[in-house]
Amino acid sequence: MGFFSGVLFLGLFAWKGHAAELPERCSFVDLRSKVSLHMRNQGDISWCYAHTAADLLQFNSGLTEQVSAADIAVQYNKKIWPKIYRWVNGTLVPETGFLKPALRQAIESGYCPEEAFPSETWLRVEGQGQSAPKVEKKTLNLAISEILDLQRLVLSGIFKSSGELPFHYEFRGVDRSDFFEILRSRSRQEVLEGLRLKACDGRRKPYPFEIESISMRFRGPGMFQRIRDELEQGRAISLDYFYSVLEDSSRIRKKLSDLHTSIVLGQRFDPSSGECQYLIKNSYGESCTNFDPKWECQRGYLWVGESALREGSVSYVSVKSQEK
Secondary structure: OOOOOOHHHHHHOOOOOOHHHOOOOOOOEEHHHOOOOOOOEOOOOOOHHHHHHHHHHHHHHOOOOOEOHHHHHHHHOOOHHHHHHHHHHOOOOOOOOOHHHHHHHHHHHOEOEOOOOOOOEEEEEEOOOOOOOEEEEEEHHHHHHHHHHHHHHHHOOOOOOHHHOOEEEEEOOEOHHHHHHHHOOOOHHHHHHHHHHHHHOOOOEOOOEEEEEEEEEEOOOOHHHHHHHHHHOOOOEEEEEEOHHHHOOOOOOOOHHHEEEEEEEEEEEEOOOOEEEEEEEOOEOOOOOOOOOOOEEEOOEEEEEHHHHHHHEEEEEEEEEEEO
16 A cells, blocks of 8 residues: 555554543544645555655645645655665565655655656657647556656667657656657666656745754554644644555455555544544545544545554654744
8 A cells, every 4th residue: 555664663563452441522623724725646656755855844834836746755765775676576666665765855855746746647658749749647657667668778778869759748847858858767766766856846945934843653542632732732643544444444454565655634533433533634536435434534534443443553654833
């Protein structure tokens, strides 16, 4: 699912929550009105940590401009861990990520707007010199696969100029000639990095805040009391959990492939269960299919009960910031 934080520590999580920790009531908090976050769909490329990082940074900044999750992911993938992961697993792009270092790196570099470097689909343009070239939107996993296949053909000498390319991917500031030059990069990571840098060139901006702290806490007693404290102070948090808790709260699959990261934007008391529910912003679009019917779904946002999340959670990250 694109989350790897705490995987090395999963064997330590034998703690089980106790009913005594469930609050009799919890105050109502819904932070969606504070900042409008677009409901994106990460599709088959498992960059949930980057989507959550982008949402957290936009929320803390109070930005109306959407932060590119793809920019955060591609930049993060330059680190040594993603390189090792690609080498071991033979994948085109890493399928995991650590949220906390991704946040720190993104804050240091500033943000690239979503419109400059999209995180859901990239624009494929086929044909040159035609009155109506064929233009298609491709999901990122398909687009990256095609781009890297094309790079191999360029490096092998089959395509020697931009005019010979059967197609190119177009971004603001990246035309067909730019795209060809980027394909001549030595490594596949340099191709993605080249696209990111060229697309975001001149559009990157600093975040209008200073970070006081980025805290990561692993599952344990009192975890959800701390989460409630954060939400009641108007701070969104990210939660690392097993995705199956959204699909079937009675059968939580605790598999590494099922780990997921989402931003949490609210809480409310559910009188029918007598427990707190938490408002999770998913990163698979606005669809409400395939979720446990006991969770109220609102165009991709889900109200999920504390006892189920407590059973399926791994850790959470909170960010404290202040205006510059």
